[in-house]
Amino acid sequence: MTKSLLKPIAETSYLNAQNVGRYRCIMRYFYEQHQRLRYWLKPREVFDGVMAFGLLEEDYTLDQCQKDLNQLVEWGNLVPRHDGGRSATVEEYLRKKFRYQMTPYAVEIERLVAGLEKIRGYGGSLEPSLFENIAGHLDRLEKAGGQFAPGEAVALWDNLYGDFVKLTDNASDYIASLQSARVEELMLTEAFLAYKDSVTRYLQDFIQGLQRYAYKTEAMLATVEPGLVNTFLANVQRDLAARPQLDEPVTPEEQLARLQLEWQSMVRWFAGSAGEPSDVYFLEQTTKDTIARIVRNALRIQEKHRLGVSRRRELDYLGKWFFTLDDINEAHRLAAHVFGLYRCRHFQGVDEKGTDNADVSMWQAGPNIRELRSRSRKRLRDTGTGSIKDRRDSQQKARRDFLAAQQEEMALLRNYLDRKAIRISGLGPVSARERYYLLYWIGRCMANKSRRILTPEGIGISLEMPAGRARAVLECEDGELDMPDYLLKFSAVIGDHHEQSG
Known part of the structure; x- marks a missing residue:
């Protein structure tokens, strides 16, 4: 950054001056002649050319044109040069020609203004071939190995960075055009359905090209050696310095610093920076979101169009079809094809299948009965006192079930305590309850750092991991369970001392 950033640009004064129409016509005529390689113009030529536009008033004179030219010289838009040719009239002789x-500056400003007049939207395009071109340029850079003939490095750089700038500018403009207010309004009309397929296919082709070459380019930029990059940029700077610049030559240091910044911006766009994803990722996500928005709006338009269509005849035909079916399964299949899945409600709770077998379908298990309460905010009026329900039977049943489960677990623990140690591969077929207790003990041991637990009955259980990650199949009465070949050791614990039962 230099101090020139803080100074006003006097060359743009003619765009908002009092006689802006006259100044703009003069500058536009100069720009058109500049495009035709006619650089030096006389006041009479400028006056005749401006009047040929037919935009200024007829009382505009050559003297006023001369004053406007002097003002443009003062603002820095024009450069005068004395015309030493012969004079054709006395007036020309007396007046300095x-x-x-x-x-x-004036050329660039007028080029910008001429471009602004042609803008009818964001424009832009999505060209997946540019990704392939950039990857090809980087491949040629790696194959060169730092050896570049005079003029070869700058040509490769112009192609590489030119395709990168063209890709980023066109892609950002096109995505912005799809998110403009005018396109949003178009997406809500039925006329948008005619463009939906072509736009979606265009975006999908760009996504495929991006995924095929952009991430390849990212990998190439990450693996290219810094020494090769420095050598390449130094050769580019050498070729640029060989081009004669007579107006304001740039120092080699400034030129090399600019090239390094442009290279870093390209790397950041493809590979991202520390802690931030790359712009390629954002471009891919934005394009995917645009495709989803286009499809969503098209479906909404189609659904809205179908709302006014009577489906009485179709429903009558469908009802007769259902009546002709004798098999309930055929009726279920027909309903599934016609109506699809019904809207379901999700209830949080424990799914009680009655079995741990994952192969048992929900249709084969019994229903889980849940009592639903009203979610209305209106409080129901108290209808008076109610009777107290006697829950002794259910409590006694729960107590009996708990004691039976305890006795069953204790019996199994005594059995394993007599055996001292068991290995999963050495067990025969077991029941579902026995498998439940085994997995319960293994889970508790795995949750403990020491891989050891103590049951309320005073029995210690320790778990040892299998060597070499060996696995075993535990045969159960309701299926087979593939699991690591654990070793479980059982011991009776008295106080703080461990006594092995034997």
């Missing part, structure tokens, strides 16, 4: 040429 000048020719005028546009300054570089």
Whole structure:
């Protein structure tokens, strides 16, 4: 950054001056002649050319044109040069004759203004071939190995960075055009259905090209050696310095620093920076979101169009079809094809299948009965006192079930305590309850750092991991369970000392 950033640009004064129409016509005529390689113009030529536009008033004179030219010279838009040719009249002899040429600032400003007049939207395009071109340029850079003939490095750089700038500018403009207010309004009309397929296919082709070459380019930029990059940029700077610049030559240091910044911006766009994803990722996500939005709006338009269509005849035909079916399964299949899945409600709770077998379908298990309460905010009026329900039978049943489960677990623990140790591969077929207790003990041991637990009955259980990650199949009465070949050791614990039962 330099101090020139803080200074006003006097060359743009003619765009908002009092006689802006006259100044703009003069500058536009100069720009058109500049495009035709006619750089130095006389006041009479400028006056005749401006009047040929037919935009200024007829009382506009050559003297006023001369004053406007002097003002443009003062603002820095034109450069005068004395015309030493012969005079054709006395008036020309008495008046100093000048020719005028546009300054570089004025050329760029008028080129910008001419481009602004042609804008009818964001424009832009999505060209997946540019990703392939960039990957090809990087491949040629790696194959060169730092050896570049004079003029070869700058040509490769112009192609590489030119395709990168063209890709980023066109892609950002096209995505912005799809998100403009005018396109949003178009997506809500039925006329958009005619463009839906072509736009979606266009975006999908761009996504495929991006996924095929962009991430390849990212990998190439990440693996290219810094020494090769420095050598390449130094050769580019050498080729640029060989081009004669007579107006304001740039120092080699400034030129090399600019090239390094442009290379870093390209790497950041493809590979991202520390802690931030790349712009390629954002471009891919934005394009996918645009495709989803287009499809969603098209479906909404189609559904809205179908709302006014009577389906009485179709429903009558469908009802007769159902009546002709004798098999309930055929009716279920027909309903599934016609109506699809019904809207379901999700209830949080424990699914009680009655079995741990994952192969048992929900249709084969019994229903889980849940009591639903009203979610209305209106409080129901108290209808008076109610009777107290006697729950002794259910409590006694729960107590008996709990004691039976305890006795069953204790019996199994005594059995394993007599055996001292068991290995999963050494067990025969087991029941579902026995498998439940085994998995319960293994889970508790795995949750403990020491791989050891103590049951309320005073029995210690320790778990040892299988060597070499060996696995075993535990045969159960309701299926087979593939699991690691654990070793479980059982011991009776008295106080703080461990006594092995034998």
